[in-house]
């Protein structure tokens with residue numbers, strides 16, 4: 001094998017891994033039923049998959065099984081390891097730290113479950129969670145799961161409009177938010193933004209109650225009858241709350257993500273299949289052990305936070321670390337201190353963080369011990385071989401396997417990686433599909449590509465963690481994922497398979513931009529820009545960026561000639577989507593390159609914005625081929 005980094009052996013996979021791959025191939029039904037034994041069921045499933053990627057499309061796992069996700073994450077561990085740490089919360093300042101044992105976490109989840117029940121939340125109702133990285137975020141998710149409510153975790157960086165859109169779409173009846181969120185030296189007004197969001201829902205508002213977690217204890221306006229203090233409410237309840245027994249295919253949560261059309265997509269994850277996937281992948285990918293302190297740095301509002309901050313490690317009985325703060329605040333290397341202080345053994349982060357750390361003096365990382373680390377992982381964007389090697393050498397001290405994990409909100413958990421201790425890592429490559437994962441590369445006509453080659457990254461068979469549908473829009477689910485390569489799930493990514501069967505992810509082939517691991521739909525941005533009435537039309541594209549992976553660039557065509565205020569465009573994006581999506585650069589142009597049928601040719605805009613002017617391809621299909629030269633000139637002038 002070429003370029004293999006770890007372990008130094010001729011055979012890139014372990015015997016155990018090979019055996020699992022073969023068993024999964026031989027009899028998938030048997031294999032996945034055996035994996036279901038990881039969980040405690042009220043009714044054992046007798047069947048694994050009843051999924052079908054053709055026709056109307058049906059994703060269905062363990063459909064005759066019954067279970068409760070919170071019970072799986074808590075009660076069975078309370079039985080045999082009540083005093084083991086379930087959750088370590090580390091605040092952004094040193095003095096702020098709290099360790100919750102399994103018994104304590106169970107109690108706090110139960111109290112909140114009882115509050116929600118008292119507020120009339122029923123099985124199947126949606127509850128929105130809008131919290132920073134505090135223990136209450138995890139507690140809230142598990143409390144929903146316990147009473148059969150569907151949690152909808154919303155990103156703290158969304159604007160009021162972004163929140164309102166998701167509150168309306170999900171029909172959330174209760175919101176759990178914070179007074180404010182700490183972000184380094186800044187404070188984010190969570191409650192105030194949520195108040196605005198609920199106001200924006202107008203007649204479509206479904207929110208009856210807002211529970212406010214006192215993160216700093218800041219005084220915030222409370223609306224009589226609607227808003228309640230989280231602390232006061234949980235204090236009224238007992239630490240025992242009978243779990244709601246759910247069907248395996250009942251939704252555990254909705255999670256919104258960006259796609260190539262404007263409206264965000266609410267992916268619906270199941271209770272049984274998702275939890276099996278969280279357990280299986282957490283153990284396989286990270287070679288997880290019960291005494292691990294597992295730190296996944298993702299925000300809980302991201303799928304990575306759902307599966308590897310909360311469900312995976314807890315269902316497997318491990319200890320999770322929830323860290324409130326930023327990587328380099330109040331001092332550079334803060335995250336390395338958090339690892340040392342909490343004896344973190346598995347560290348799972350993103351290439352963006354690694355790139356930022358690489359820019360600091362190596363003395364910052366070298367001055368820390370990091371001796372507790374055993375396994376490293378990355379997720380969210382492609383990691384360059386250079387960053388991979390830095391992570392392996394400087395953070396892992398040449399002794400910890402690095403799992404670059406490729407997966408998506410839609411897949412529920414990791415799909416392609418170099419499983420720690422079982423698959424040799426290769427800098428820059430994601431790795432091999434997990435056992436039972438049927439990755440294919442197809443050409444644009446839907447034909448499978450065999451052997452070495454590059455194509456659309458698809459899956460030929462369902463897997464337990466697959467999202468079941470889009471919230472209240474199954475047809476959009478079918479069209480988005482199953483029409484490009486009929487009979488296959490299409491991920492939206494392109495990939496290359498090398499001679500050793502390893503996959504190298506080449507990035508999105510649709511109109512989604514990945515800024516520091518944030519998935520941003522260009523249509524979302526364009527919809528927001530359209531709110532600026534001085535703009536006729538706009539086109540958002542992604543360009544390569546050293547630190548962020550990709551950066552967002554927007555071409556705008558103003559209504560009137562003369563002075564144009566680009567800051568208004570930024571304001572429109574901040575208001576419509578959130579500050580995190582504000583473009584890196586705005587180019588003011590007289591027109592956009594379009595086909596004769598009026599379609600914007602984004603491929604050309606991407607090349608122009610990235611100053612990659614070779615191989616512009618055939619311009620003769622453009623309505624106005626001269627626009628290209630003009631745009632090149634204007635972009636150069638505005639840089």
Ligand code: 6R9
Pocket residue numbers: 257302303304378379380381382383404405406407408409410430491492493505507508514517518519
């Ligand atoms: C888990 C998560 C999914 C998109 C995905 C792809 C990109 C994720 C990656 C990666 C290259 C990796 N992506 N992991 N690209 N290498 N290891 O990120 O979910 O937010 O839904 O994003 O992120 O483009 O399609 P999500």
